[in-house]
Amino acid sequence: MQNIWLSDGMGQGRRQHNWKSHAALTGILLLAGCGSGRQSVLNPAGDDALMLFDLARVMFIGALILWLLVAALFIYVTRIAPREFSRCSAERLIVGGGVIFPVLLLGALLIYSLPLMSSQREADDGLEVQITAEQWWWRVNYVLPNGDTITSANELRLPVGARTGLRLNAHRVIHSFWVPALGGKTDMIPGRETFMSLKPETPGIYRGQCAEFCGASHALMAFEVVAMEPEAFAAWLAAEAADAVPPQTPLARKGAGVFAREGCGGCHTVRGTDAQGQVGPDLTHVGSRVSLGAGILPDGVEDFANWIAHTEDLKPEVAMPTYDYLSDGDLTALATYLEGLE
Amino acid sequence: MTDINKHEEQKRFRAEATSLWKITFGPLVWAVHFVATYGLTALTCAKGWPLDPLRIGVGVGTVLALAGILWLGWGAWAQWDTLRDREWENDAPTDEDRHQFLGHAAFLLSIISFIGVVYVALPILLFGSCQ
Incomplete structure (x- = not known):
């Protein structure tokens, strides 16, 4: 592509125009990809995902401000007002900007973000789901408050507005459970149960994906998450608990x-x-x-x-x-x- | 340097001969605090003990560790002696420079140890659960 631009004799202007249109096109494609969001952290549909989205925005905006400050300072000292610094002011800049400021900033971000971590693992409101990762599918057991278990697979249904606990296990290799639109990611480790919980807010069908390489078909190990109104969920759960319908035709x-x-x-x-x-x-x-x-x-x-x-x-x-x-x-x-x- | 000066200097900083390991005190406090904090947390979570005693214990331990590091750091700052002689670097092959250089190193290690202790303690003080 670049060779064509260079050899077509139209020079710098053409090349720059192409670069700009490519950048615009890439931007549009990226934004389009974000908007559809059945499997996107940018389309939060649950409490936990919203929290993580806010965290990501704070971190991104903070990083952007920091980057602009550093770039502006760099341009100032190299282009706008280049001069020699005294040893003392140079050391002040290094110790202040390189040690004290980052320590305080990182400390503040740590204090802001740490409580979010434990809120992603809050206790459930009564319903618990045991999910075991296999190669390459998901065993799903709904555990009711009375201890009854309802077995399903490869799909997770959750009531909106309630927090459901997820007990995660894996059979032979490490997997990772991730529904980007609903919450964070938790590893599933053979022989060691991990716990997370999800609280969907918007009814809809979202997509989850195994997020830890687990063998040949890792990329094909996904599942659908159906977030339903509580009444619809209760009706579905009752139907799921029943035996199979006999063949009709x-x-x-x-x-x-x-x-x-x-x-x-x-x-x-x-x-x-x-x-x-x-x-x-x-x-x-x-x-x-x-x-x-x-x-x-x-x-x-x-x-x-x-x-x-x-x-x-x-x-x-x-x-x-x-x-x-x-x-x-x-x-x-x-x-x-x-x-x-x- | 005259022989008399040399003799004086040797006398003044004789203690230095065995004090290289003094600069490890700050990181040592950090290491002890780290192991105790992680160990107690793992034990508390594994046994299902209540969290409040752990948080109080870690809080007290952290205050003690920080006080210890501040004290060590203050001593190191005095040993570095950079404000009096305005010497940022001490690179001459004399006992006095060695003495001050060790103070400088111990002071910087105290700072990193202080930050390390604070960052290690924060999760336990801010987390509400073992999850």
């Missing part, structure tokens, strides 16, 4: 047969059926989830078929085998059955 019934024949129940649980496997995600209500394959596909019949027939292509090194030998008929039936598990 002949095609879905055929799909249930394929599910049993292929041994899917060896790894997956569908509550209310013989399928009680614990290796892979719980599929009891998989048809009602927003996404499939831990946040990488939408949740339609074609997507189920696509996933089952191309698991290795869609998620390299995933434990689930690729069922590419299934006939189109069987595949469609199986996908219809799964999509119907609402």
